Amino acid sequence: MKTVLCHGVFDLLHVGHVWTLRWASGLGARLVVTVTPDGQIVRRKGRKPVYPLAARMELLDALEFVDLVVPARGATALWSLATFKPAVWVRGSDWRGRVTRASVLEEGLAAKLGTAVKFAPRWHPDYRSSDAMRAVLAWNNFLEE
Numbered sequence: 001m002k003t004v005l006c007h008g009v010f011d012l013l014h015v016g017h018v019w020t021l022r023w024a025s026g027l028g029a030r031l032v033v034t035v036t037p038d039g040q041i042v043r044r045k046g047r048k049p050v051y052p053l054a055a056r057m058e059l060l061d062a063l064e065f066v067d068l069v070v071p072a073r074g075a076t077a078l079w080s081l082a083t084f085k086p087a088v089w090v091r092g093s094d095w096r097g098r099v100t101r102a103s104v105l106e107e108g109l110a111a112k113l114g115t116a117v118k119f120a121p122r123w124h125p126d127y128r129s130s131d132a133m134r135a136v137l138a139w140n141n142f143l144e145e
Contacts, residue, residue: 002028005086007077009036011049012132013059020120024090025065032068040075076102093122
């Protein structure tokens with residue numbers, strides 16, 4: 001069975017996430033989504049997620065084209081890649097060309113496992129959770145004035 005992996009925070013699930021996950025599901029027989037735990041988000045981003053892990057997982061699990069949703073064992077995709085050994089690992093288009101210490105380790109492990117790394121198309125419009133958070137905060141500030 002050809003497994004496709006997507007890994008991420010998935011806070012404030014939005015249509016860009018849905019488009020990416022639907023697209024990823026067409027690349028194999030089984031789509032596995034691993035979700036970054038709350039504590040890892042706090043360590044990495046310096047803030048708590050808007051929705052806790054259980055809620056983020058429930059939203060993802062409700063998508064008919066997602067076959068398995070699992071809490072990750074860290075902020076990176078290393079555990080997810082090593083555990084599921086997917087044929088394909090799909091990354092968001094925002095990761096194309098971005099080089100971090102973690103991405104070097106992740107892509108090195110993917111190469112060692114024979115996992116193809118694919119980047120989702122850049123969707124238009126380009127939805128991002130951080131943009132949605134800023135819009136909600138701006139709207140909230142407007143209402144309070």
